Amino acid sequence: MPKIKDTxxxxxxxxxxxxxxxxxxxxxxxxxxxxxKAKINKSMLHYYYRSKQLLFEAVFKNAFALLAPQLNxxxxxxxxxxxxxxxxxxxxxxxxxxxxYLPSFIIQELNRNPKFILKLKDQKGFxxxxxxxxxxxxxxxxxxxxxxxxxxLFINILALNIFPFVASPLVKAFVNINxxxxxxxxxxxxxxxxxxxxNAIKV
Amino acid sequence: MPKIKDTxxxxxxxxxxxxxxxxxxxxxxxxxxxxxKAKINKSMLHYYYRSKQLLFEAVFKNAFALLAPQLNxxxxxxxxxxxxxxxxxxxxxxxxxxxxYLPSFIIQELNRNPKFILKLKDQKGFxxxxxxxxxxxxxxxxxxxxxxxxxxLFINILALNIFPFVASPLVKAFVNINxxxxxxxxxxxxxxxxxxxxNAIKV
DNA sequence: ATATTTGTCAACCAAACGGTTAAACCAAAT
DNA sequence: ATTTGGTTTAACCGTTTGGTTGACAAATAT
Numbered sequence: 001m002p003k004i005k006d007t008x009x010x011x012x013x014x015x016x017x018x019x020x021x022x023x024x025x026x027x028x029x030x031x032x033x034x035x036x037k038a039k040i041n042k043s044m045l046h047y048y049y050r051s052k053q054l055l056f057e058a059v060f061k062n063a064f065a066l067l068a069p070q071l072n073x074x075x076x077x078x079x080x081x082x083x084x085x086x087x088x089x090x091x092x093x094x095x096x097x098x099x100x101y102l103p104s105f106i107i108q109e110l111n112r113n114p115k116f117i118l119k120l121k122d123q124k125g126f127x128x129x130x131x132x133x134x135x136x137x138x139x140x141x142x143x144x145x146x147x148x149x150x151x152x153l154f155i156n157i158l159a160l161n162i163f164p165f166v167a168s169p170l171v172k173a174f175v176n177i178n179x180x181x182x183x184x185x186x187x188x189x190x191x192x193x194x195x196x197x198x199n200a201i202k203v
Numbered sequence: 204m205p206k207i208k209d210t211x212x213x214x215x216x217x218x219x220x221x222x223x224x225x226x227x228x229x230x231x232x233x234x235x236x237x238x239x240k241a242k243i244n245k246s247m248l249h250y251y252y253r254s255k256q257l258l259f260e261a262v263f264k265n266a267f268a269l270l271a272p273q274l275n276x277x278x279x280x281x282x283x284x285x286x287x288x289x290x291x292x293x294x295x296x297x298x299x300x301x302x303x304y305l306p307s308f309i310i311q312e313l314n315r316n317p318k319f320i321l322k323l324k325d326q327k328g329f330x331x332x333x334x335x336x337x338x339x340x341x342x343x344x345x346x347x348x349x350x351x352x353x354x355x356l357f358i359n360i361l362a363l364n365i366f367p368f369v370a371s372p373l374v375k376a377f378v379n380i381n382x383x384x385x386x387x388x389x390x391x392x393x394x395x396x397x398x399x400x401x402n403a404i405k406v
Numbered sequence: 407a408t409a410t411t412t413g414t415c416a417a418c419c420a421a422a423c424g425g426t427t428a429a430a431c432c433a434a435a436t
Numbered sequence: 437a438t439t440t441g442g443t444t445t446a447a448c449c450g451t452t453t454g455g456t457t458g459a460c461a462a463a464t465a466t
Binding site: 407408409410411412413414415416417418419420421422423424425426427428429430431432433434435436 | 440442452454459462
């Protein structure tokens with residue numbers, strides 16, 4: 001071992017690759033731009049990650065690993081559905097503000113290559129809906145919730161939270177607001193969406 | 204070999220370009236693939252549309268022109284909010300089944316180039332939310348609806364309807380269902396989503 | 407019939423792309 | 437002091453890309 005494990009370059013590359021891939025997607029990203037942003041020679045990209053595909057997969061898995069815990073919070077936690085809805089909508093907005101390109105990046109790239117998710121599904125920590133479904137059935141039996149399928153409720157929660165960020169240019173144009181007003185509208189949604197869902201499902 | 208009155212070529216090109224662009228996006232699309240699919244020489248693409256960018260814009264505007272009337276139905280119609288929600292959720296699913304790649308195509312490409320929507324905003328027929336907002340205020344005053352901002356309600360309606368199609372690979376993986384089950388779930392949503400929204404907003 | 411315009415194609419082109427190579431570099435081990 | 441082996445670089449390579457050219461055929465105008 002000649003040098004003291006110099007993982008710095010590898011990290012610079014991954015950070016630069018994150019930015020470029022998440023902003024431009026696999027097809028739009030250029031290896032040269034990643035190298036420039038990481039301030040290293042283009043050959044280093046291949047030295048550390050062999051190919052564009054493998055570098056991309058490193059970035060993608062990294063991004064997905066950030067998103068998964070957010071979802072597991074609502075799927076595997078032991079609190080009530082109502083509590084889950086409140087905490088999830090609250091947390092998710094803060095999360096997206098930190099990683100603005102992340103949700104649309106994941107969705108866009110999975111649309112480009114839907115088979116890719118199979119590689120992720122096997123890994124532990126991949127969100128699983130079974131516990132959530134049982135909980136919904138139970139709370140309906142207990143007369144807490146109106147009848148609804150767990151799958152549909154989960155899709156609705158995801159949709160109301162994720163969609164405005166994924167489709168933000170469209171939403172801004174339709175609602176006819178600028179970036180500042182949009183940001184405020186999203187902050188308002190922290191309580192707005194939770195109330196909306198709870199009104200919809202509570203008896 | 205030109206046959207009798209051949210404006211047909213231009214249409215073949217546009218149809219092929221629609222398929223390729225909507226499936227692979229601007230960056231992933233290849234002019235050669237479009238030419239092959241249209242069964243014409245690659246030079247014809249430039250003869251009729253000058254550049255990849257202009258061909259793409261033709262496809263994009265065409266796609267947007269299909270989506271806009273769907274949204275105007277909920278924004279400018281004279282029926283009640285409840286009726287609008289029911290008819291929109293009902294119609295939208297049928298629409299997406301006919302044009303599966305369309306919503307994610309529009310969203311993806313606007314994320315890639317958000318400025319592009321400014322070109323569309325000027326055109327007449329571009330969805331405008333003002334009438335809808337006034338209607339929401341009115342129905343709240345009349346005691347029909349619970350208090351909610353028109354913008355938020357509109358975003359929620361869009362989200363619940365559009366999101367599952369835009370994020371279909373993700374949804375399929377999380378809910379752990381195959382294509383057939385997903386299709387069924389989407390059909391169920393025709394009534395499911397309408398009920399969900401109405402429960403959430405009706406007094 | 408002849409000339410002009412429009413439509414079509416095969417061949418070609420320069421630039422950009424992802425990836426490779428071979429040599430230099432440098433800190434630790436001998 | 438020399439060897440060693442991971443690290444870095446400039447130059448290079450084959451392929452693909454969007455786009456162009458020039459010749460030519462078909463349709464239309466004269």
